[in-house]
Amino acid sequence: MPEFVGAIDQGTTSTRFIVFDSAGEIRASAQKEHRQIYPRPGWVEHDPSEIWVNTVEVIETALTEAGLTSADLAAVGIANQRETTVLWDRVTGEPMANAIVWQDTRTDDICAELAAGGGQDRFRVQTGLPVATYFSGPKVSWLLDEMDLRSAAERGRVAFGTIDSWLAWNLTGRHLTDPTNASRTLLYDLSADAWDPGLAEVIGVPVSVLPEVVDSVGVGEPCLGPLEGVPLAAILGDQQAALFGQTCFEPGEAKNTYGTGNFLLLNTGEQPVVSSAGLITTVACRIAGEPTRYALEGAIAVTGSLVQWLRDNLGLISDAAEVEDLAASVPDTGDVYFVPAFSGLFAPHWRSDARGVIVGLTRFTDRRHLARAALEATAFQTVEVLRAMSVDSGTPLTELRVDGGMTRNDLLMQFQSNVLGIDVVRPKVTETTALGAAYAAGLAVGLWTDLDEVRQLWAEDKRWSPRIGDAERDHLANRWAEAVERSLGWA
Secondary structure, eight states: OOSEEEEEEEOSSEEEEEEEETTSOEEEEEEEEOOOBOSSTTOOEEOHHHHHHHHHHHHHHHHHHHTOOGGGEEEEEEEEOSSOEEEEETTTOOBSSOEEOTTOOTTHHHHHHHHHTTOTTTTHHHHSOOSOTTSHHHHHHHHHHHTTOHHHHHTTOEEEEEHHHHHHHHHHSOOEEOHHHHTTSSOEETTTTEEOHHHHHHHTOOGGGOOEEOOSBSOOOBOOGGGTTOBEEEEEEHHHHHHHHTTOOSTTOEEEEESSSEEEEEEEETSOOOOSSSOEEEEEEOBTTSOOEEEEEEEESOSHHHHHHIIIIIOSOSSTTHHHHHHHTSSSOSSOEEEOOBTBBOTTTOBTTOOOEEEOOOTTOOHHHHHHHHHHHHHHHHHHHHHHHHHHHSOOOSEEEEESGGGGOHHHHHHHHHHHTSEEEEESOOOHHHHHHHHHHHHHHTSSOSHHHHHTTOOEEEEEOOOSOHHHHHHHHHHHHHHHHHHTTOO
């Protein structure tokens, strides 16, 4: 068997292909950004064709860099931005519209109408999700109406998928998804582990557009094109892939990914736990021949993208990497708090009417304080989610495994440990989204024997421990809560 495995990591801002060896080490990597399209305030779109072209390019680039061909790969896995919604023509294979991105809020009216029929938690028992613009089902309904595609959908001409489905279609010709992505649509019954026709009818999505749900980890179709002959052996939503990459295989283990947004997942084992504290219940993974595993999740819309906003919209920095030095040049924010509710607030609030606010400004405030407040906003939002998670699980976490680009920021990681009051631990391989897809694909084809062997590959790189006391920690949390309150009800 070849000793290499490939991972397609298709994220919100870019697409990467990473080649891992049998020790879980990166052998080659290529990445390319795609356009962020903003037709109106609150609307965010991607061009699916651009994403596919970029995917082919990064695959070819990484393989060339490694001196490999597709024949040297034992398997490939996909990790993808979730909820982002694509419709395409089953005959031509062409997209019927730009993809509606998970951050997009255009379905607010549809969600309000659905919630009016039974509250925001109307579908929570079945789906584990609140009614919110975040999820895919309402996006599909909106596209079918706006593009006048309902009759074509009823005739079987229209295919819907999240980005994993779009990539799988182009790689294998099959219309597929897995439970981790299906469970993000408001159309999937967690207990039945299947699409729910009743939910689809209420939300306005014909079952004819839905993809086949296959195991997250299992040997699948051989690929065509740039990965010809390589089995597609894993599909995982990006955050579930990161949970897998952090080897959080046992109930009670958790990770937090710092990317465009933040996503904190806690493994809850073989039974879905319905949240009472504003979290999402989701599928963690389904390994072929084994019971489905579930997780609690806290999704935060804006974290890393806030640093991009400082760079691109305000011009406070010229490169994202500058934010740490700028923020570290002052000892604190000067009592300034930045609530980045650009698309409303996700977990644990689920308030689409919230909008971004900066509070506490004085003539003393300068760009350094704003940079530090932006970083601290990421940590404060994580605190809110972790506290909610402790309520739902009944088990306080003793440490938090972290990954993603922002974990390279030592200032943020130390502040995160301070306000959480627990250790924060970064692994040696921080590209855990891609690593999880690689682990899953390699496990499916026997490159690694079992989960225990995969767990042995994980290694700690750095650990941060709290440096402040409970009184200061509580004061900071209370001030953050006051700032959040001021963001609500604006839209």
